[in-house]
Amino acid sequence: MAPLPLPALHATHAGIWIAGLGEGAREASRGEAIARAAETPHIILNAPLVGQRLGYPDLSGLDLLELFAFIHPARFAVPTVAGMCRALGNAPPGGEAEAASALQVIAGALLAVLDRPDWQEREGAWTSSQSLARIGWAWAPLINARLERPERGERMLYSRLKQWEEAGDRPPPRTVVVDRSAARDRLRQLTGARSELRAGQAAMAEEATAIFAPRRQKDAPNMLLAEAGTGIGKTLAYLSPASLWSEASGGTVWVSTFTKALQRQLDAEGPRLFTDPVERARRIVVRKGRENYLCLLNLEDALQGAFSGRAAILAQLVGRWAAYSKDGDMVGGDLPGWLPSLFRRAGATALTDRRGECVYAGCPHYRRCFIERAERASRDADLVIANHALVMVNAARQREDAPGRILFDEGHHLFDAADSTFAVAFGGQEAIEMRRWIVGPEGRSRGRRRGLAARLMDVASYDEEGARALEAAVEAARALPSDGWLQRLVEGAPFGPVEQLLSEVRGMVYARSKAQEAGYGLETELAEPDGALVSQAAASMATLEALQKPLAALARRLEAVLEDAPDWLDTQARARVEGAIRGLSWRRETLAAWIALLARIGGEGDPEFVDWLAVERVDGREYDVAIHRRWLDPTRPLAAAVMAPADGVLVTSATLRGGEGWPAADARTGAVHLPNAAQHFEAESPFDYAACSEVLIVTDIKAGDVAPLAGAYARLIEAAGGGTLGLFTAVQRLKAVHARIADRLARAGLPLLAQHVDPIDAGTLVDIFRDDPRASLLGTDALRDGVDVPGESLRLVVMERVPWPRPTVLHAARRMAGGGSAYDDRVVRARLAQAFGRLIRRQGDCGLFVVLSSAFPSRLLSAFPPGVPIRRVPLEQAIARVEERLAAGVPAPLERVE
Numbered sequence: 004m005a006p007l008p009l010p011a012l013h014a015t016h017a018g019i020w021i022a023g024l025g026e027g028a029r030e031a032s033r034g035e036a037i038a039r040a041a042e043t044p045h046i047i048l049n050a051p052l053v054g055q056r057l058g059y060p061d062l063s064g065l066d067l068l069e070l071f072a073f074i075h076p077a078r079f080a081v082p083t084v085a086g087m088c089r090a091l092g093n094a095p096p097g098g099e100a101e102a103a104s105a106l107q108v109i110a111g112a113l114l115a116v117l118d119r120p121d122w123q124e125r126e127g128a129w130t131s132s133q134s135l136a137r138i139g140w141a142w143a144p145l146i147n148a149r150l151e152r153p154e155r156g157e158r159m160l161y162s163r164l165k166q167w168e169e170a171g172d173r174p175p176p177r178t179v180v181v182d183r184s185a186a187r188d189r190l191r192q193l194t195g196a197r198s199e200l201r202a203g204q205a206a207m208a209e210e211a212t213a214i215f216a217p218r219r220q221k222d223a224p225n226m227l228l229a230e231a232g233t234g235i236g237k238t239l240a241y242l243s244p245a246s247l248w249s250e251a252s253g254g255t256v257w258v259s260t261f262t263k264a265l266q267r268q269l270d271a272e273g274p275r276l277f278t279d280p281v282e283r284a285r286r287i288v289v290r291k292g293r294e295n296y297l298c299l300l301n302l303e304d305a306l307q308g309a310f311s312g313r314a315a316i317l318a319q320l321v322g323r324w325a326a327y328s329k330d331g332d333m334v335g336g337d338l339p340g341w342l343p344s345l346f347r348r349a350g351a352t353a354l355t356d357r358r359g360e361c362v363y364a365g366c367p368h369y370r371r372c373f374i375e376r377a378e379r380a381s382r383d384a385d386l387v388i389a390n391h392a393l394v395m396v397n398a399a400r401q402r403e404d405a406p407g408r409i410l411f412d413e414g415h416h417l418f419d420a421a422d423s424t425f426a427v428a429f430g431g432q433e434a435i436e437m438r439r440w441i442v443g444p445e446g447r448s449r450g451r452r453r454g455l456a457a458r459l460m461d462v463a464s465y466d467e468e469g470a471r472a473l474e475a476a477v478e479a480a481r482a483l484p485s486d487g488w489l490q491r492l493v494e495g496a497p498f499g500p501v502e503q504l505l506s507e508v509r510g511m512v513y514a515r516s517k518a519q520e521a522g523y524g525l526e527t528e529l530a531e532p533d534g535a536l537v538s539q540a541a542a543s544m545a546t547l548e549a550l551q552k553p554l555a556a557l558a559r560r561l562e563a564v565l566e567d568a569p570d571w572l573d574t575q576a577r578a579r580v581e582g583a584i585r586g587l588s589w590r591r592e593t594l595a596a597w598i599a600l601l602a603r604i605g606g607e608g609d610p611e612f613v614d615w616l617a618v619e620r621v622d623g624r625e626y627d628v629a630i631h632r633r634w635l636d637p638t639r640p641l642a643a644a645v646m647a648p649a650d651g652v653l654v655t656s657a658t659l660r661g662g663e664g665w666p667a668a669d670a671r672t673g674a675v676h677l678p679n680a681a682q683h684f685e686a687e688s689p690f691d692y693a694a695c696s697e698v699l700i701v702t703d704i705k706a707g708d709v710a711p712l713a714g715a716y717a718r719l720i721e722a723a724g725g726g727t728l729g730l731f732t733a734v735q736r737l738k739a740v741h742a743r744i745a746d747r748l749a750r751a752g753l754p755l756l757a758q759h760v761d762p763i764d765a766g767t768l769v770d771i772f773r774d775d776p777r778a779s780l781l782g783t784d785a786l787r788d789g790v791d792v793p794g795e796s797l798r799l800v801v802m803e804r805v806p807w808p809r810p811t812v813l814h815a816a817r818r819m820a821g822g823g824s825a826y827d828d829r830v831v832r833a834r835l836a837q838a839f840g841r842l843i844r845r846q847g848d849c850g851l852f853v854v855l856s857s858a859f860p861s862r863l864l865s866a867f868p869p870g871v872p873i874r875r876v877p878l879e880q881a882i883a884r885v886e887e888r889l890a891a892g893v894p895a896p897l898e899r900v901e
């Protein structure tokens with residue numbers, strides 16, 4: 004394949020290389036690279052990342068990732084030079100200098116695809132490239148020079164998308180019993196095992212049949228808590244009885260995960276259940292929250308001029324992707340995770356339905372809407388693969404029929420998921436969203452966003468009472484904060500009762516909170532409030548009540564209009580009214596929760612809740628001021644809203660008990676709040692942790708000093724030859740360590756990736772890490788819990804310190820209720836078990852777990868699997884041990900240490 008004859012620029016922490024025209028690649032200085040790139044567009048890969056390496060954030064050029072997204076929309080590729088080479092079937096480059104020349108080869112190979120008659124993503128390319136040329140996309144002239152105008156005009160994007168069909172209501176599931184031996188046979192069939200089944204997996208498949216038995220008592224689901232050690236194969240264990248029950252009963256089983264990675268993994272098990280892809284697509288449906296999906300109406304707006312500059316280019320590339328996407332999922336689906344970050348996230352979120360502005364059947368794309376399609380498909384599916392947040396939100400808002408059978412995987416996250424789902428926050432950002440939904444665009448805001456009055460114009464002209472309620476609601480909503488509210492707070496000139504309340508909240512937070520110098524969020528307990536805060540809370544409550552009343556009246560009028568349908572109420576108008584009723588009910592619930600929160604200020608506290616005031620900041624810059632409320636025990640609403648209405652619930656995880664007894668698991672999953680006791684099942688991991696892993700606690704790194712910490716990370720990563728996951732409890736320390744060691748490691752051929760530093764989303768960072776066994780990755784909480792990297796790419800986990808909980812108001816309240824330091828120990832043990840769990844993912848994995856903190860209490864060592872050798876050693880010995888075991892990046896099975 005002929006390389007593209009244009010200059011290319013490659014920059015990493017190891018250096019900068021330029022490949023000229025026909026002269027090979029050479030190293031260049033930063034100044035020269037910036038000057039040349041500013042003069043002539045260069046071929047680059049990931050402009051924001053290269054720009055960051057050069058210290059030149061405005062870098063632009065011919066970005067290969069954008070070209071890939073245009074030519075192969077909805078296809079996966081690791082966004083590195085090696086990853087692109089592999090995606091195109093080429094050998095990866097041998098070194099950094101070769102990488103610069105490889106960029107020219109990749110560009111040539113991608114453009115050559117345009118000539119191939121078997122190019123699968125041709126349809127729509129010509130139309131899209133014409134539009135991209137008009138908005139100045141750098142690749143457009145090169146593409147247009149090769150792409151012939153199709154003989155027949157191309158179909159519009161929207162007409163290429165499948166329509167969903169409305170189906171009648173599904174009959175309720177039949178009452179059936181799943182036989183234990185049948186579950187075992189199904190498991191054998193799914194695993195394709197010719198030999199004996201694994202005992203733990205088979206036992207779990209049998210036990211899980213219990214949750215499919217008919218329910219004996221109202222509000223008392225059959226509940227099973229199953230702790231299944233890593234490697235048991237718990238997914239197929241629970242899918243076996245689930246698939247049998249669904250076949251026999253005609254009902255749907257919901258499988259709920261916490262991470263998108265597990266959702267993807269579960270979807271990948273589909274072919275074992277249904278080999279025919281068409282049948283599979285019908286019977287297994289992935290569901291996420293609506294904010295994950297592309298909204299076609301927002302896309303249409305963006306393509307028709309609502310977006311400009313780089314955001315308009317992103318909209319065109321998303322338009323290309325939409326036609327080839329499996330399900331329109333923009334976050335963790337088949338839209339490459341790296342695409343939005345190339346555009347510094349400009350526009351990506353505005354293409355989803357984040358603000359709940361969907362007009363439902365009033366939308367011209369309703370019948371092709373990805374969200375509506377997923378929702379309908381799930382009604383007829385055997386298996387719905389969802390996440391905890393969606394299952395809980397649906398249940399809490401009674402949006403859809405409550406699932407009868409739910410399997411919660413990653414069950415150790417149920418507490419946290421419930422904690423955020425059932426939280427209430429009343430602050431500037433939330434209030435302004437409410438105002439915009441009711442009042443519509445004000446001032447200079449653009450887009451199709453319309454207020455309630457514009458959406459319900461026909462109702463208002465027909466129904467006098469409805470018109471009055473609408474007018475009163477719009478008038479009342481104008482008392483909520485408006486654009487510029489935060490600036491007014493900072494300047495001490497709040498407008499209206501709610502802004503005045505938030506101003507008092509802000510003042511009290513600054514007066515009382517500790518740790519102000521860190522530049523991050525500030526908070527203080529909502530206790531002993533000042534008189535001014537109490538009176539502003541009362542005034543704000545009156546404002547919210549004044550809004551609540553007309554919204555309730557409006558909802559009643561809309562119901563009445565639907566019941567007594569006038570002539571003008573055609574399908575479109577009916578759909579608009581139905582959409583408004585749905586939107587109203589959600590807003591009214593939110594208002595009621597805010598009013599309850601304000602009512603508590605100055606009065607008696609409710610022991611069920613924890614309330615506090617906060618100023619949200621990033622790097623010292625404020626972006627919200629709010630009053631927060633959380634359940635002290637969020638498993639109470641979880642049990643009431645989600646578990647109790649279900650017939651059967653399985654909660655499973657490798658670390659469900661967190662190193663404690665079953666009562667702890669009963670408490671953390673909400674089982675304790677149900678009338679009948681849950682059943683328990685446990686199966687130990689088949690891995691020989693004692694032989695394949697080891698824990699080293701380093702005793703001589705001084706706490707609080709970044710230099711030795713960074714030095715220790717660098718030397719451990721060098722000793723392991725990469726393949727290291729570095730876990731931090733504070734973003735600032737992560738950044739400081741990365742800044743000190745990234746160049747040194749890169750020069751040794753050991754790339755260092757970092758969450759919060761590299762302009763790449765966490766999922767893509769993990770993809771890059773997984774793809775390169777010499778790479779290492781630094782990250783915080785999300786990586787501790789959700790990284791699944793089997794094999795040699797992850798062979799060493801280094802934790803900077805013991806992961807104690809952050810001392811927040813919420814934590815203090817739960818700590819007091821949960822037994823003081825014993826509560827903290829429980830939290831830390833669970834975190835350590837999760838972090839250790841990253842190391843050994845499949846049979847044959849080996850690795851070491853290092854904690855760089857001498858202050859590691861012995862009582863927490865029970866977080867690690869029994870038998871794992873644990874040593875307290877100085878850094879030099881730890882390095883020697885890592886070298887000995889993981890030399891040259893090839894992990895060897897560890898000898899058993901007696």
Ligand code: SF4
Binds near residue numbers: 360361367
């Ligand atoms: S139905 Fe709603 S979410 Fe779907 S495309 Fe239309 S406005 Fe967007």
